[in-house]
C-alpha cells in the first residue's frame with residue numbers, strides 16, 4: 001500500500017518540510033526532523049516482530065509509533081500506569097521483540113526481560129543512521145499496524161489487531177467528514193495508549209501533513225493557550241468538555257479561544273446535552289461528536305458541513321456500512337428515532353481480530369461479516385444515529401476509558417480483606433460513570449477502606465480502573481443459580 005504518512009517523505013503539499021509536525025511542551029519536530037529520527041529508528045526495527053512502546057504522553061511515543069509503522073512492524077502501546085497484573089498479561093499475550101522508551105524513563109520490572117531501545121529525538125544524530133529505502137511502502141494493507149488492548153465484560157483485556165488499511169481508511173474518512181487538511185493544527189491532552197489519542201490525535205494530523213500540539217496532560221489553561229496561539233481543532237473525551245463547560249463562566253479567555261477554533265470534536269463516550277448547550281451558549285461553537293471503538297476505529301460523525309445536532313453521533317462515515325438489528329439479529333429498517341437496535345458495522349475501518357483469541361474474534365462478528373458493537377441506538381429520519389445505551393451492563397465508561405466490571409471484581413477478590421465483590425457503574429457528572437465496588441469483607445470488624453481497595457486495583461490493573469466508591473455488605477444478592485443480581489444493588 002502507499003505510505004501512511006506521505007508528508008514525511010514528500011513534504012505536505014501545501015507547506016514546506018520545516019512545518020512543525022509534533023509539539024509536546026517545549027520540544028518539537030518539523031516534518032523533516034520527524035522523517036529523520038523516525039526513519040533512523042525504523043531502520044533498527046525492520047525484521048522484528050511486534051514492538052512494545054512505553055506510551056507516555058511525550059514526543060518519544062509519537063516518534064516510536066511512527067518509526068514502527070514506517071518499518072512495517074506492529075506497535076503495542078503500553079499504558080505507563082498499568083499495574084503489574086495488567087502489564088504482565090499484555091506482555092505475555094503480545095510477546096513483543098523489544099520495548100521502545102524515552103531515554104531516562106524508568107521501566108517496571110515486568111519489562112526487565114525485554115531488550116530496550118531508547119528513542120532518540122535528536123535529528124542531528126539521526127541523519128547519518130537513516131540510509132536506504134524503508135520497507136513500509138511494501139507493507140500490505142492487511143499487515144498489523146497496532147495491537148491495542150481493550151477491556152471486555154469479563155477476563156483480562158484483549159489485544160485488538162488493527163491493520164494498516166483500517167488506519168488509512170478511518171483517517172481519510174474523517175478528513176472528508178471534517179474537512180481536515182494539512183493546514184489544521186490540533187490540540188489535545190489525551191493518553192497515547194488508546195485509539196482516540198494515538199490514531200486520531202497523532203497519526204491523524206501526520207497523515208494530513210498538519211501539526212499536533214500535545215498538552216502533556218489536559219488542562220483548560222492549555223486549551224486556551226493553544227487555541228489562542230493558532231491551533232484550529234480540539235479533540236477530547238466528554239470529561240474534558242465537561243471541565244471546559246464548568247470553567248467557561250469564570251474564564252472569558254477560554255470562551256474566546258474556543259470561539260476561534262475551526263472544529264471541536266468529542267468522542268469515546270456520550271457528551272451530555274447540557275454540556276453541549278453550555279459550551280455553545282458561551283462560545284457560539286457547536287461541539288461535534290463522532291462514534292468509534294478500538295475494534296472499528298471511527299464509524300460515524302457529525303460532518304463539518306452538516307447540521308450539528310447535540311445528542312447524536314452523526315451519520316456513517318464514507319465506506320462504513322451501519323445497521324441496527326433486533327435481538328434476534330434481524331435488521332431494523334425504520335428511521336423513526338424510536339426503534340432501538342444494536343449497532344452493527346462493516347467496512348475497511350474494522351480490525352482483523354483479537355490477538356490469540358479466535359473464539360472472541362469469531363463471536364464478535366456475524367456470519368456475514370458485520371461487527372457487533374454492543375452499542376444500542378436509534379436513527380433519526382435523516383439517518384443521524386443516537387446512541388441510547390449498551391447491551392452489556394458490565395461495561396463501564398469512566399473518563400472515556402472502557403472498563404470491564406469482571407476484571408475489577410477479579411482484582412478485588414485478590415485482596416485479603418475481600419470475601420466477595422461485585423462492581424457496577426453509576427452516573428457521575430465529571431466522569432460519565434464512576435466505578436462502584438460492592439464488597440463483602442473477609443472480616444466485618446475491619447473492612448478494607450476505599451483508599452486501600454483503590455490503591456490495590458490501581459497497582460494491579462491501572463489507576464483509571466480504581467473504584468471511587470465502596471459499599472460494604474453482609475452478603476451479595478444472588479439468584480437461584482448463584483449469579484449476582486446487580487440490579488438488586490441499585491445499579492447495572
Ligand code: MCA
Pocket residue numbers: 081189190191194195196197217218237239240267268269291292293294297398399400401402454455458459463464466
Ligand atoms: C489517583 N491517581 C492514582 C490513584 N488515584 N494513581 C495511583 N493510585 C491511585 N490510587 C492518579 C491518576 O492516575 C491520575 O494521574 C491522577 O491521579 C488524577 O486521577 P483522576 O482524577 O482519576 O483522573 P483525571 O486526571 O481527572 O482524568 C480524567 C481524564 C482521563 C483526563 C479525562 O480520564 C483521561 O485522560 N481520559 C481519556 C480516556 C481515553 O483516551 N479514552 C479513549 C479510549 P495522571 O493524571 O497522571 O494519569 S476510547 C477509544 O479510543 C475509542 C476508539 C473512541 O471512540 O475514542
Ligand code: AMP
Pocket residue numbers: 150195266267268269270271289290291292293294295313373375387390397400401402
Ligand atoms: P473503546 O472500546 O474504549 O474503544 O470504547 C468504544 C465505546 O465507546 C463504544 O462502543 C461506545 O460505547 C463508546 N463511544 C465512543 N464514542 C462515543 C460517542 N460519541 N457517544 C457515545 N458513546 C461513544
